[in-house]
């Protein structure tokens with residue numbers, strides 16, 4: 177057997193988010209979340225009411241099929257499963273007097289199943305699904321009130337699950353707030369009327385809430401490791417001009433600000449300068465400053481794509497790739513949804529983050545959204561997704577290079593383990609899983625699960641600690 181490329185304690189698995197997999201949107205005492213009024217994806221207009229026309233109402237029915245799904249994850253050899261808890265299952269309105277026992281019991285059962293299969297859970301506390309009531313009553317994270325409410329929610333999760341869960345993430349892709357303020361922050365002010373001052377204030381509230389939750393987690397669960405989660409998107413200059421390089425620096429700073437605060441515990445000079453020049457004064461109390469000093473144990477991130485940047489603002493395409501926008505790279509291929517494919521960018525990001533923050537890293541999302549066709553091979557229904565295998569192989573080989581560069585990488589959870597509703601487009605046809613789910617954009621399908629070719633391939637990668645990547 178050829179040599180392993182990954183350490184024996186490397187955590188291998190997959191990732192999912194509550195609103196994209198669970199379904200049961202109106203069951204189990206769950207309140208509405210912002211996702212229940214986003215039937216067409218992250219940038220689509222909000223619908224007036226939550227209804228069954230939203231693919232997330234059923235999603236892929238993980239709420240009822242979690243045991244079957246987790247058994248499949250175990251069959252693939254997962255040692256970790258990253259999933260999120262829906263705040264609105266625990267506090268239907270976000271600030272109810274008591275948490276919902278029914279909601280807590282659902283996640284108890286998920287954890288029981290993971291334990292049975294010896295799969296380490298990793299919990300995201302907030303993955304783009306703020307309780308709708310908090311959005312409507314408070315304008316979401318634009319209000320300071322949400323800091324205490326989040327801390328209260330975190331306290332309930334730690335008290336209930338803390339003895340069984342070591343890895344915790346506070347906010348999914350915390351740096352996406354400015355790009356999708358309703359989905360990521362429950363901010364109901366229409367995006368074209370939203371001032372930068374309000375956006376930065378909302379981001380500040382999330383950063384303080386994340387730090388408070390980190391502090392509390394450390395007090396209540398001394399063994400836990402609490403991380404931040406950042407949308408990583410390396411930026412290259414479109415040309416070698418110094419002006420383009422400066423545009424790269426500034427674009428990266430806008431993105432990495434969130435990691436800088438969560439790792440270093442204060443706001444960097446470049447951000448304070450930007451605030452000064454824009455005439456924005458953040459409402460920041462002395463306690464906020466003290467709270468921010470509760471920095472994270474590790475940095476987790478999603479990685480799908482890279483972009484270029486140019487000093488010419490007209491070259492930018494808003495929303496290009498994964499939410500952040502940028503200038504298309506003339507040298508890279510792209511997925512059908514225009515997300516450019518750049519495996520080496522992952523090695524670059526791993527090195528950049530380690531150099532910058534000196535914290536262990538965890539890749540908690542990486543994958544290819546593609547259309548899959550269910551076919552029959554020797555009487556077994558499957559998907560011959562060689563394109564997905566290539567994507568993961570090329571990216572994992574770059575992770576192996578980063579390990580050789582001396583970057584401490586704790587694990588890799590592919591996005592997603594099973595097909596699920598897309599976050600940006602709410603399509604089922606944008607599939608990421610190693611497990612095919614028979615569910616379609618028009619709501620048809622049996623919800624049956626089928627192992628794709630990438631299922632067997634990933635199992636072999638995990639079993640051989642990456643040695644099979646070289647075959």
Ligand code: BG6
Nearest residue numbers: 193348478498545598599600601
């Ligand atoms: C990340 C999100 O931005 O990208 C996930 O954390 C999302 O929720 C993933 O599903 C892939 O994006 P999309 O839009 O293709 O589902």
